Every structure is written in structure tokens, then in C-alpha cells.
Amino acid sequence: MLSSEEIIRTIEMLKNENLDVRTCTLGISLRDCVSSSATELCARIRSKIKKVAGAMVPVCDRISNKYGIPIVNKRIAVTPIAAVAEALDKKEYVAVAGTLDQAAHEVGVDFIGGYSALVQKGFTQGDRNLIATLPEVLSTTDHICASINVASTRAGINMDAVVLMGRAIKEISLATADHDGFGCAKLVVFANMPEDNPFMAGAYLGYGEPESVINVGVSGPGVVKKELERALEAGKKLTLGDLSEIIKKTSFRVTRVGELIAREVAEGLGVSFGIVDLSLAPAPTVGDSVGEILQCLGLKSVGVPGSTAALALLNDAVKKGGAFASSSVGGLSGAFIPVSEDVNLSEAVAQGYLSLEKLEAMTAVCSVGLDMIAVPGKVDADTIAAIIADEMAIGVFNHKTTGVRLIPVPGKDVGDKAVFGGLFGEAHIVEVRNVACSSAFTGFGGRIPAPITSIRN
Amino acid sequence: MGAEEREGNEWVSVSVVGHDRPGIVAGVSKVLFENACNIEALSQTVLMGQFAMIVVVSLLKGASIAGLKEGLEALARERDLEIHIHGIDPQEQLPYPADETEPFVITVRGEDRPGLVDAVTAILAGEGINITRLGAEVVPVGGRQEYIQIYEVDIPNDLDFARIQRALSERGAEIGVTVDMQHRDIFRAINQI
Numbered sequence: 195m196l197s198s199e200e201i202i203r204t205i206e207m208l209k210n211e212n213l214d215v216r217t218c219t220l221g222i223s224l225r226d227c228v229s230s231s232a233t234e235l236c237a238r239i240r241s242k243i244k245k246v247a248g249a250m251v252p253v254c255d256r257i258s259n260k261y262g263i264p265i266v267n268k269r270i271a272v273t274p275i276a277a278v279a280e281a282l283d284k285k286e287y288v289a290v291a292g293t294l295d296q297a298a299h300e301v302g303v304d305f306i307g308g309y310s311a312l313v314q315k316g317f318t319q320g321d322r323n324l325i326a327t328l329p330e331v332l333s334t335t336d337h338i339c340a341s342i343n344v345a346s347t348r349a350g351i352n353m354d355a356v357v358l359m360g361r362a363i364k365e366i367s368l369a370t371a372d373h374d375g376f377g378c379a380k381l382v383v384f385a386n387m388p389e390d391n392p393f394m395a396g397a398y399l400g401y402g403e404p405e406s407v408i409n410v411g412v413s414g415p416g417v418v419k420k421e422l423e424r425a426l427e428a429g430k431k432l433t434l435g436d437l438s439e440i441i442k443k444t445s446f447r448v449t450r451v452g453e454l455i456a457r458e459v460a461e462g463l464g465v466s467f468g469i470v471d472l473s474l475a476p477a478p479t480v481g482d483s484v485g486e487i488l489q490c491l492g493l494k495s496v497g498v499p500g501s502t503a504a505l506a507l508l509n510d511a512v513k514k515g516g517a518f519a520s521s522s523v524g525g526l527s528g529a530f531i532p533v534s535e536d537v538n539l540s541e542a543v544a545q546g547y548l549s550l551e552k553l554e555a556m557t558a559v560c561s562v563g564l565d566m567i568a569v570p571g572k573v574d575a576d577t578i579a580a581i582i583a584d585e586m587a588i589g590v591f592n593h594k595t596t597g598v599r600l601i602p603v604p605g606k607d608v609g610d611k612a613v614f615g616g617l618f619g620e621a622h623i624v625e626v627r628n629v630a631c632s633s634a635f636t637g638f639g640g641r642i643p644a645p646i647t648s649i650r651n
Numbered sequence: 652m653g654a655e656e657r658e659g660n661e662w663v664s665v666s667v668v669g670h671d672r673p674g675i676v677a678g679v680s681k682v683l684f685e686n687a688c689n690i691e692a693l694s695q696t697v698l699m700g701q702f703a704m705i706v707v708v709s710l711l712k713g714a715s716i717a718g719l720k721e722g723l724e725a726l727a728r729e730r731d732l733e734i735h736i737h738g739i740d741p742q743e744q745l746p747y748p749a750d751e752t753e754p755f756v757i758t759v760r761g762e763d764r765p766g767l768v769d770a771v772t773a774i775l776a777g778e779g780i781n782i783t784r785l786g787a788e789v790v791p792v793g794g795r796q797e798y799i800q801i802y803e804v805d806i807p808n809d810l811d812f813a814r815i816q817r818a819l820s821e822r823g824a825e826i827g828v829t830v831d832m833q834h835r836d837i838f839r840a841i842n843q844i
Contacts, residue, residue, distance in 0.1 A: 195784075196835070198790065198799075200841075201756060201758065202790055204841050205760070205831070206792060259813055259816060260833070260834045261834050262831055447841045450841055
């Protein structure tokens, strides 16, 4: 039997602490759509997406109402388009992108991920075509998200791809200059990209995934913060071990919500249930911030000394609680620190507490990487490539996923603000020091070899 | 107590109400035991000093309703309690078979005022929805006191739950309280291992 306390506590989490399912992402394989005719391929893609995802939004809405849990975003992830469209010419990739965009609009999802290529060891012609079309696709479509895997622990870092992505990011930024370079917010450069990630912009359906599958990402920074506050206000002397325990228990609750919703949506659509992504994903509203959790843990602001240690504690406790709650855990699973999407992080940049270098250090112990960071528009492509290379090295050499979502904002500099809107939020421009000092390094090209897995120091 | 021993037995519901004090449950259960009754289900609560209990018992071999009634009446006089008994048919316990309903929880939150229970239950009764548990209390929420009613209800599968949610929410808005209706499993998932 449920106790009144359990019922009241649950209602509080839902109503006042921003507990929600951040994204319900339907993976759809497009492998059976392949054709050497662009017209044929586009027709098959559109038909398949409408068939599999046609009921997605109403099914999600019904289940959301049934449990009183908001499902904030409904999204689709598809097989990497570089492979699906391999037989086409470069200009035909843009037509495929147009079809994906239109199909996403027709079924009512906000984003469709999978305009992707995996090039950690080298390029196929399809991969090159896809990367070459990124500026046009990300500046002319509304719903498409792109991701490029340029590195892995088994393959090392493809520096030719890293350099190419530095240039692509600059071009996308310029192509969307009237929106503060927003096109770059729809592209992630990855190391060890997960095949089942439900979060955009990096969601795609991996080659080892089923025909169609539901993966969900839960939220919960607000719930974790409130639980910590309640415990601290109770006045009992607590250690960091005690605080970790509180985070663990909260993560358990949050993950259980995700699994319940994911299983029911999957059943409603007649597709497989995949994974729950244990990530703490902030939203650009007060009370739903990873930065605020670090402040609860006693830091004046995110970015001050102690931030990496506190984030490591948080990230680990989230994983432990979540792994106990569900046997189907995957995706990125960890705390996110997307600067523009977390109002507290964005303020920490404005007040000078949080720098690019500290963010990079923090990504060694949490999920995702250098995420949603607006940098001055004048930063050159090779410097961006070198920042990507650094972040890829953290992922590759620590056997974890890292990503880079940098947004060079045309015409803006440190002290200015980029405004993206909605879940993407707004960001104070982060200073990039020592610009134009790395091109000789990146210019070597080739591949940084895969790391040795013994002698781990 | 094996199922076969109870099969075909008569079932009786015993309800007890009175001013709360130690020894009421002991007194009732002693009479039940002495009259060869087996307790099948029991629910007891105390509300502002008032004791209330309902017990469903099966009569075992050698038991008689007349004997049980006599024993309970004597106890009622001795302890100043109101005790009622009546026979029930175990086959007709639920208005709906359990597999044809879904369990939901309705919460009403806001300022206490007369007519809140009436407003909610009128809608439920009109739809033929059975309430399985109802409680109301004042609880601390986020540093302030809040009045909350919690209903556990069974919604027949052939009813559109979204329509009931809307009706409850709209009625709540009219009378100045927040009314939500959510499937019970969300509370279980969050709170129970």
C-alpha cells in the first residue's frame, strides 16, 4: 500500500522540482531503404518514418497524461545517413536531408538525429560527402541533428577528420550567422560515440541496434538539488559520503520513472525497449541546474577549485543509483554540463568563475564533454580543431565518451551573449586563450594511435 | 489455514466504531477466536481519537452467527462501542473484476473548505468509479502546511481516463483546488524497490 508521504513526495518532485522525461527517442533503422536512386531512397525513408513513428507523439502524450509525467521532447534517431546514402552524389545528400526534415515535421517530433558518419579510422566517399554538406544542411533544415565520430579508444584519433570538423564548424557558424551560429548547436563531434544515445544532437541508431527501439533520457538536477537542500537544512552533520548516498537514492527514483515510461511507450508503439540514459540533463531554468548542485555541495560557483572533485562525486553517485534502478542502462549516462543550457553555468562564465580550461578538466569525470559553449566568432578553424583534439584525447585515453559542441558566434566576443532560445538557452561567450598557436600540430594530420590499455597511469 | 477448510464457509463483516483506547482490538479478536472465526481481512484506523475497524471473517466448523452476535453485543455494551455484523458473499466483493480496471491515485491539494469531497466524489459516482481508499490530512509541503486529499480509485478499462482527468481538473479549478489523477504505478516506481 502507498503511504501518504510517498504520494506527496512524488507529487512534489513532479510539480515543483522539474522531474520529467527529457527525451523519448525512437530509433528507426533505415538500412532497408538503401537505393542508388535518390528519388527512390527519399520515398522509402519518408514512408518508413511515417509508418514507424506516425503514432509516436499521440502515444507519448497519452502515457504522459496517464502518469502525470511530462515527456518534454519526442525525437527520432536513424541509421547514419553517410551509410544509407553512400551510393548517392554529394548534392543528393542535401535532398535526403530535406526528406528527413520533412518527415520529422510530418510526425511532429522536434529533432531527428543521424545525419552522421563514423570516421575514427578513415573516410568513405559517403562520409566525405556528408561532412561536406553539413553547412548547407544545418543552415537550411529545422529538425536535423548531425554527429561525427572522429575518435575511439580502439582506433585512436583521426586528426584529418578533426581538422575537417574544425573547418566545418566555422562554415556552419557563418552559414547561420543571423542566429548567432545556431547551426553548430545541432552538431556534435564525438569520441566513442554511443549507439543508443537518446539525447540530441548526438542521437543516432547504431549498427548493432534493433529495427526500431525506444530509448529515453530522464532529467532530474532539480530533484537532486532539493533532496540535498532538505538534508542540509535538517541540521545534521553530513559528510560527502552522506551526500553521495542522497544523490544515489534520488537517481534511483528518477531512473525508475524513465524505465516505466520507456517500456510503456515501446509497448504502445510495438517496438523494442532499449535503454534508460542516466544523465542529469539540466534545462535553462532556475532550479534545474547541475551548477546549482555543485553549489549545494559547498562550492561558491561551478568552476572554482573543487569543481572537478564535486562533479566526479555527483557523476558516480548518479550512475550507481541508476544502475540499481534499471538493468537497461546506456547512452551517455552521467551529469551533463552544457553551458548555454544550464543557467548557472552560463552565469559562472559571465562572472569569471568558469573557463574553457576548467570545463575541459571537468569533462574528464562526467558525461558528454565541451557542450554548448559559445566562443568568439574570430577563433580560427585550426584552433577549434585543436580544442576538439584535446577533448577527443580525454575520451580516447580514459575509455569514455566525450563530445564537442562549440559554437563560434560570428561578430561576437568575450562580454557578449549568444541567444539560441528554448532548451538551447543563451550563453555568455567563453574566452579562448592562446588562439592560432596550434596549426602546425593539427597540420600534421594522420592518426593519433590508439592508447595502450596496460600500464594505466 | 488451508483454502479447502474455508471453502463454502459463511463470511461475515464486523464493523467496530468508538472512542479510542487500549484493548479494543484485543476484545474483538478474543470474541472472534472464541466463536471459531478466522480473520480473512482487516483494516483499522484512528482519526482524531475515534477508533474504526472493519474485519471480514469466515466462520469455521462449529461456529454460529447467533453465538458471534451475542458475544459482540456483550462486548459493545461492556466497552461502549458500536458493533455491527452482517453476512457477505465472498464471490461478490468487487463491483468490477480486478483485471478490468486500472488503479489510479487522485490528489486534491489546496485550502480546506466545505464541499471538496462532494465535488470530487460526485464526478466519480457519476462515472461509476469505485474508491478503494480515501484519506485527508494537513501536511508540511516545502515549509508550509497544505491540506491534501488522497483517493485511490479503480478506473474501468472501458472509460477514457483522460476525460475523467479533465473533468476533475476543471472542477478543481472552479472551486480553487488542484486536482490530479495519475496511474498508481508512477508512485510505486519512484518509491518502492
